[in-house]
Amino acid sequence: MREENNPILPQRCMEFAERLELMAIEELDREGCAQVEAHAANCAECARMLSSYREFDRFLAGAEREEPDAAFLASCRAGLEDALDREEEKGLLRRWAEAVMPGQWLTPHPAFSAALLVAIGISIGTLVPRVMLHYGLGTTQETTQGTGGGLSSSGARGGSGITVANSAGAASESDWRTADVTGINWVSTGDNTPPRVEVQLKALRPLVVAGTVSNGNVEQVLLNILRNNQRYDPDVRLDAVELLRPRDKEADVRQALCQTVRTDRNAAVRLKALEALSGSDAQNDVRDTLLAALVGDSNPGVRIEAINTLRTMAENGQMESDPGTMAVLRERMQKDPSTYIRLQSAAAIRDLGPREKY
C-alpha cells in the first residue's frame, strides 16, 4: 500500500513513508519527528518527499477560502431564530401530548407501571365477562333456524323449528365439541308431539340449544352427551337417554344407547338405556349389548333388565337362537348369582329352544 503510494522511495525508506506524511500534517509526536528528521538528513529521497508534502500543504493554504460575511451570517441567524420559534411552538404541542400520553408518565416508574397494568388487566378480566354475561344473556340473540346440515348455530337439521341462542351469536365447531352441559330442561306438551327441550351448555361463550328432539342440533347435543358420558353428570345423561328414547329406531340413537349400556359408570343410566333399547328393533348390536350386559354388568338390576328384554325379544320372535346366544344363556342359567336371572335365562333358552329344532 505504502509502496504504491510512494513508488519512488527506496525500499529501506518504506518504514518512513507514512511518518513523512504524518509529519507534514503535524500528526507525528516529537520523538517520531526527530527520527524522521534524522533519517531525512541522510536520505535525499525522503528529504525531497517531505519537502514535497510541505510544499503541497502550502499550496493548498494559498487557495482562497470562502468566508461568511457578516450580512450572510446575520441572515442565517435570523432564519435560525424563526426556525427555533416554530420548533418551540411544536415543542409545546409535543410536550402537551407527551404529558397526556400514559406511556410518558409510566416509563419513569416501571414498578408502579407494572402494578397499574396488572390491576387494569385484572379489572378488565373480571368485570368485562360479568358485564358481557349480564347484557349478553339478557339480550340473547335468538335465531330461528331452518333446515341445513352441520353442527353450528345455523346448521339445524330437520324441519321443525329450533332455537339456538347464545350471547355471542354463532357457535363454532369447537364450542360444540368442548362445551359442558350444565342442564337440560324440557316441557312435555302432553299430545304426541315431542317435548320441547332446552340444553344449556357452558362453552367459551354461554350457549343454549333449544328445540324439539327431532331437531338436528338438539339430537346431536344429546347424542354427544351419551357418547362422551364421562364428561357429564348422571342427571344430564339420564335426561339425554329419556329424551332420545322415542328415537331409538334411528341407528345413531341406538348405537349411542348401546354404548351407554356398555360404558356408562352409573347403573341407573345403564338401566335407563336398557329400557330404551327394549323398544327398539332387535338388531344384532342390540342383542349383543344385552348379552354383554347380562354377562358383564356388575349391577344385578341391569342384568335383570337385560334378561327381561332378551326374554321379551325371544317371546316376540325378534331374536334368533344362535350358538353364541344360547351359550351365554346357559352360562347365566348355571352361574349367575341371581336366582331370577338363572330362571329367566332358562326360560329364554326354552323360548328359543323349540325354534332351534325347527
Next chain:
Amino acid sequence: MGMSVALAGDARQAAVKLAEEQALVRNSQAGDRLAFEELVRRYDREVLRLAMNLVHRSEDARDIYQESFLRVYRNLHRFRFECSFYTWLYRIVTNVALDHLRRRTSRREDQAPGTAGDGETEPGTRDFFDRQPEQRASPEQQLLGQELGQHIAGALDRLSPRERMVFELKHYQGLKLRAIGDMLGTSEETVKNSLFRATRKLRARLEAIR
C-alpha cells in the same frame, strides 16, 4: 518564567471558558432560549464557514447551518457532557453536511452531464469571490488565489463526501485526526487512511497547476 505565566493564564482562561460553556449548555437544556442563542453565536461562524467550503453554495450552506442547529436544539437534552460541546456539535454538523453531500452526489449522478457542478455560475461562489477584493494586497495575488481556489474546489468536488469532509476538517479547520474520528464516529486509523487517499487524489489532479 514569563512563558509559564502566560501558559497558566491561557489554561485559566480556557477553564473559565469551559465552565461558561457548560453553564450555557445546562441553561439551554433547562429551556433557556437566550442561553442557547449564546451557544449558537459562539460557534455558528465556524459552522457556516465549514458548510460554505464544503458545498460552495450559499443556500446549501444556510440549509446545513439551520438543520445542524435545529438538531442541536432538539437533542440537547441528550448531551451528557461525555465529550466537549464543540465535539458534539461538530458531530452533528458533519453528519448533516455528509448527508447533504451524499444527496447532492446522487442528484448529480441522476442529472445529465454539464447541468450540475458548474461552480463558476453558482451565485454563492460568485458572491463570495466578489466580496473579497478589499482583503487582497494586489490584483495579481487576488487573481492567483481565486484561480487556485477554483481549481482546488473542483478537485475537492470529485472526492467522496467522507474524504472531502476529512480533508476539510484536517486542512482547513485544523482538527487533529483523533478529533475528526470522534466527530465522524470512526477510528483515527480510518480517518488517516481517508485523508491520505484524498491527498493522493488531490495531488494527482492538481499536479498540472502546481
